[in-house]
Each structure stands twice: as structure tokens, then as C-alpha cells.
Amino acid sequence: MLKPVVTVPVFAVRGLLDGARSKGLATESWLDGVLAQARIAESLLHLEQSRVTMEQYIALFSAVKNSLDDECLGHLHGRPLRCGSFALMARSTLGAKTLAAALQRLSASFTLLQDDLSLVPVSDGLLKGAALDVRRAAGEHSDFLQGLLLRVFWRLLVWLHGGRLVPRGLDFAFETP
Incomplete structure (x- = not known):
């Protein structure tokens, strides 16, 4: 077939x-x-x-x-995210006892590696999530960068959770892709 x-x-x-x-x-x-x-x-x-x-x-x-040599493909204005950065961030999450703890580690390592954006853990009651905080104007193509980071971070969190994680919602600062 x-x-x-x-x-x-x-x-x-x-x-x-x-x-x-x-x-x-x-x-x-x-x-x-x-x-x-x-x-x-x-x-x-x-x-x-x-x-x-x-x-x-x-x-x-x-x-x-x-x-x-940039895993964000030139979309960041400050430091590029050098090849191997996402693997390093993923390794920083290993051993976390909860998905929320893994997200906290991911956020901290992402913030150490670059300056334009930060990944901020957020919560609303029992719901946990993350927001991208844009520190510098991301430019004309920031929606692509934010979508890319959403996909990469989401896939990592799904993998850490064991392959099944259902989103309760996604909010964008731009037109929904």
C-alpha cells in the first residue's frame, strides 16, 4: 500500500x-x-x-x-542558538520528577543560551503552560520563529511526558497559523 x-x-x-x-x-x-x-x-x-x-x-x-550554525535559523537578533543548543536544553530536563519541573529547567536553560526571548512557565489553577516573552523586537518574521519554538518545545514536552499530552489551548500574539 x-x-x-x-x-x-x-x-x-x-x-x-x-x-x-x-x-x-x-x-x-x-x-x-x-x-x-x-x-x-x-x-x-x-x-x-x-x-x-x-x-x-x-x-x-x-x-x-x-x-x-544557528538552530533558530537566523531569526534571533542577539546571539544565535548554536547547533547543539536544543540537545543541551533537552538534557537539562532529564531527571525532573514532574513535567512542570522539566519545563522550569527548559526555561532556565533557554534563557541562559540567548537574549531575545525567554520561555516563561505559567499556571492557571491546575493548568500549566509556557509563554514566550519577547525581550527584543523579533522583527518581521517573528511569527515563524515563535511557531518554530512552539513546535520544538511542545514535542520535547510530549516526549518527556511519555508520548501523549493534550493541549487545552494555544494563544498567539499574531494571527493563528
């Missing part, structure tokens, strides 16, 4: 590139290189309805991350 091909819209592909573009790092040769590594034709970036496969998207994410 054939598996359906999972695809990603081109606006998400552009989001991977926008951090480098906003810093002037996306030279023509750099763009050619990262797109070639992901086997994505540059012409697709100009077609609003185009899509790439999930494999291409992951390859592009890796190419951009590795070329910039």
Missing part, C-alpha cells in the same frame, strides 16, 4: 530562509547551496501554490541550520 506524500506549503519554506535574508546572509550562492542540498528548485519559491515534500523541508531546515 502506498503512503500518501506529506507536503509543506512554500510559505513555510520561505520562513526557513527569512532569518538569513533579514540579516543579509542569504547571498545568491548561499541560497543556491541550501536549496541544492534539499533538492528544491528556486523557481518554486515564487509560486504561491507550490509545495515541497516533508523530506525536502527537513533537508532544507538542516542545511540552513548547519550553514548558519
Whole structure:
């Protein structure tokens, strides 16, 4: 039986590139290189309805991350989040007795590693969660960065919880993706 091909819209592909573009790092040769590594034709970036496969998207994410040595893909204004930072943050959560304690450790390690945003644990009665506190103007593409961090931190918390965690709600400071 054939598996359906999972695809990603081109606006998400552009989001991977926008951090480098906003810093002037996306030279023509750099763009050619990262797109070639992901086997994505540059012409697709100009077609609003185009899509790439999930494999291409992951390859592009890796190419951009590795070329910039930044796991936030150039979207942070201050210090980049160097390759290995997310693994370090994940290791900081190991051994926490509760998910809330793991979130506290994750928040503390994230704050140590960069200056633009902080991950703030929040609670409302029995509900626990986290908020991103933007310390510096995140720029034109901050919604992409915030969405990226939400996905990364959420997946880590789900994994720490044992693979099943149901969100009670998500609030965004921008139009819901």
C-alpha cells in the first residue's frame, strides 16, 4: 500500500530562509547551496501554490541550520542558538520528577543560551503552560520563529511526558497559523 506524500506549503519554506535574508546572509550562492542540498528548485519559491515534500523541508531546515550554525535559523537578533543548543536544553530536563519541573529547567536553560526571548512557565489553577516573552523586537518574521519554538518545545514536552499530552489551548500574539 502506498503512503500518501506529506507536503509543506512554500510559505513555510520561505520562513526557513527569512532569518538569513533579514540579516543579509542569504547571498545568491548561499541560497543556491541550501536549496541544492534539499533538492528544491528556486523557481518554486515564487509560486504561491507550490509545495515541497516533508523530506525536502527537513533537508532544507538542516542545511540552513548547519550553514548558519544557528538552530533558530537566523531569526534571533542577539546571539544565535548554536547547533547543539536544543540537545543541551533537552538534557537539562532529564531527571525532573514532574513535567512542570522539566519545563522550569527548559526555561532556565533557554534563557541562559540567548537574549531575545525567554520561555516563561505559567499556571492557571491546575493548568500549566509556557509563554514566550519577547525581550527584543523579533522583527518581521517573528511569527515563524515563535511557531518554530512552539513546535520544538511542545514535542520535547510530549516526549518527556511519555508520548501523549493534550493541549487545552494555544494563544498567539499574531494571527493563528
